[in-house]
Amino acid sequence: MTQYQNQTRMLAAVDCIIFGFDGESLKILLVHRGIEPEKGKWSLMGGFVQPGESPDHAAIRILKTLTGLEGVYLEQLYTFGEPERDPIERTMSIAYFALIDIHRYEKQLSDEYQPEWFPLNKIPRLIFDHNEMVKMARAKLQYKAALHPLLFELLPKKFTLPQLQSLYESVYGTSFDKRNFSRKVLSTNLLVKQEDKYKGGSKKGAYYYKLNAKKYKANFQAFLNIIPNAHLL
Amino acid sequence: MTQYQNQTRMLAAVDCIIFGFDGESLKILLVHRGIEPEKGKWSLMGGFVQPGESPDHAAIRILKTLTGLEGVYLEQLYTFGEPERDPIERTMSIAYFALIDIHRYEKQLSDEYQPEWFPLNKIPRLIFDHNEMVKMARAKLQYKAALHPLLFELLPKKFTLPQLQSLYESVYGTSFDKRNFSRKVLSTNLLVKQEDKYKGGSKKGAYYYKLNAKKYKANFQAFLNIIPNAHLL
DNA sequence: TCAAAAGTGTTATGAGTACACCCATGG
DNA sequence: CCATGGGTGTACTCATAACACTTTTGA
Numbered sequence: 001m002t003q004y005q006n007q008t009r010m011l012a013a014v015d016c017i018i019f020g021f022d023g024e025s026l027k028i029l030l031v032h033r034g035i036e037p038e039k040g041k042w043s044l045m046g047g048f049v050q051p052g053e054s055p056d057h058a059a060i061r062i063l064k065t066l067t068g069l070e071g072v073y074l075e076q077l078y079t080f081g082e083p084e085r086d087p088i089e090r091t092m093s094i095a096y097f098a099l100i101d102i103h104r105y106e107k108q109l110s111d112e113y114q115p116e117w118f119p120l121n122k123i124p125r126l127i128f129d130h131n132e133m134v135k136m137a138r139a140k141l142q143y144k145a146a147l148h149p150l151l152f153e154l155l156p157k158k159f160t161l162p163q164l165q166s167l168y169e170s171v172y173g174t175s176f177d178k179r180n181f182s183r184k185v186l187s188t189n190l191l192v193k194q195e196d197k198y199k200g201g202s203k204k205g206a207y208y209y210k211l212n213a214k215k216y217k218a219n220f221q222a223f224l225n226i227i228p229n230a231h232l233l
Numbered sequence: 234m235t236q237y238q239n240q241t242r243m244l245a246a247v248d249c250i251i252f253g254f255d256g257e258s259l260k261i262l263l264v265h266r267g268i269e270p271e272k273g274k275w276s277l278m279g280g281f282v283q284p285g286e287s288p289d290h291a292a293i294r295i296l297k298t299l300t301g302l303e304g305v306y307l308e309q310l311y312t313f314g315e316p317e318r319d320p321i322e323r324t325m326s327i328a329y330f331a332l333i334d335i336h337r338y339e340k341q342l343s344d345e346y347q348p349e350w351f352p353l354n355k356i357p358r359l360i361f362d363h364n365e366m367v368k369m370a371r372a373k374l375q376y377k378a379a380l381h382p383l384l385f386e387l388l389p390k391k392f393t394l395p396q397l398q399s400l401y402e403s404v405y406g407t408s409f410d411k412r413n414f415s416r417k418v419l420s421t422n423l424l425v426k427q428e429d430k431y432k433g434g435s436k437k438g439a440y441y442y443k444l445n446a447k448k449y450k451a452n453f454q455a456f457l458n459i460i461p462n463a464h465l466l
Numbered sequence: 467t468c469a470a471a472a473g474t475g476t477t478a479t480g481a482g483t484a485c486a487c488c489c490a491t492g493g
Numbered sequence: 494c495c496a497t498g499g500g501t502g503t504a505c506t507c508a509t510a511a512c513a514c515t516t517t518t519g520a
Contacts (some may be wrong), residue, residue, distance in 0.1 A: 003322050007281045009242035012325055048240045055314040079312040079327050081288040089236050092245055094312050202498040203491040413510065435471035437517040
């Protein structure tokens with residue numbers, strides 16, 4: 001026996017919701033779709049899963065193609081499989097979300113797709129069910145970042161507390177008390193204060209911090225409570 | 234254009250991790266696989282996604298076939314797509330986990346598969362990557378039940394606080410202080426005390442409770458904190 | 467009357483939250 | 494010297510967690 005009989009084969013695609021933070025707002029990276037149908041319309045970056053390739057590998061490959069980045073945070077989000085979601089042919093899409101340091105992103109790599117960053121409140125109409133994917137990715141990011149130290153993946157290796165707070169405020173669309181915020185963040189002992197300061201944001205300058213990589217990996221599963229009133233989300 | 238060219242089509246399956254609680258321990262329902270390869274070996278209940286059917290619908294259909302139950306709690310868990318996971322032919326499996334009231338389960342429906350309930354610490358060797366699926370389902374159940382009022386789905390409509398506590402203790406493999414447990418559970422206002430008692434567990438009898446269905450639906454997203462020290466999980 | 471499970475209250479500790487002033491510096 | 498953003502401490506409230514005795518009733 002070499003095959004299962006009388007079953008339907010279908011395509012498997014991967015689509016990536018790529019988050020970045022530029023210091024102002026949380027953004028996602030969209031591309032112009034390269035193939036028909038809907039060629040040229042705004043779309044998530046995606047591609048078909050290849051023979052011999054797992055969905056995880058496909059997501060890593062696609063991310064590398066578009067951004068030039070490897071080793072970034074990548075997590076399977078959800079599999080979208082409505083029969084008519086792609087009008088051409090039945091296609092399952094396994095959606096992944098990625099968190100990248102936007103400053104490491106290499107625009108020149110991906111001229112083919114004319115990618116652009118869009119703030120989350122200005123996402124255009126996307127093809128197929130991609131808007132739904134974005135919505136779900138955002139909800140999951142909010143959910144997960146309230147419990148785990150996830151958002152560091154969006155920042156450079158050295159960052160300041162005001163930058164970190166501004167990132168959390170972007171993700172949750174509110175503002176936090178900076179005294180409580182810094183106390184909570186520092187109480188995790190995940191951050192190591194550096195000697196030098198970032199002077200771009202103010203005259204006084206703000207101390208840089210780095211992640212304590214060991215504790216970060218060990219404590220990733222630990223529940224945090226950075227977000228006040230997370231139960232009201 | 235009616236097809237995408239030069240791409241690999243593959244099979245899409247759904248596998249269900251079905252949890253039940255019999256008052257003693259948390260169990261999952263396994264079947265004897267009905268087709269080659271590995272026919273007769275222990276397996277999760279599953280099947281191929283049919284044309285015109287979404288993965289969600291496939292999961293609902295499969296669950297109905299095996300248990301006779303409809304309207305049960307069902308959630309997409311993860312998509313497993315390693316190229317060699319099924320030796321016969323490339324198959325993506327979209328895993329779902331289900332929570333059912335084990336007493337509503339109708340054994341006679343499913344003689345074909347000779348299903349059996351296995352406690353989680355006695356899961357046999359399963360086909361393909363199904364052991365990994367079970368492990369992930371269990372972790373997700375623990376994770377999610379610490380934050381959301383999920384485990385009620387495993388109990389009958391009327392249940393007692395000792396039953397509920399025993400369920401939580403099974404899921405987390407520890408014991409809780411019953412005073413703190415009942416205070417926390419009741420403080421959610423999700424439970425409505427009934428007039429009658431369940432006399433099976435003791436001479437004194439324990440009051441039945443029912444879920445307040447409205448609040449349950451409205452508050453499902455609300456974070457609970459039933460599990461002491463959930464951050465240490 | 468006794469064994470076995472159900473039910474209930476208090477206290478101490480720690481976490482969360484609200485809130486306001488001083489500091490450093492470049493212009 | 495002053496405007497701007499960075500950095501810090503305190504007090505109150507509430508949730509958590511530890512802990513033990515009384516109640517009920519069938520056998």
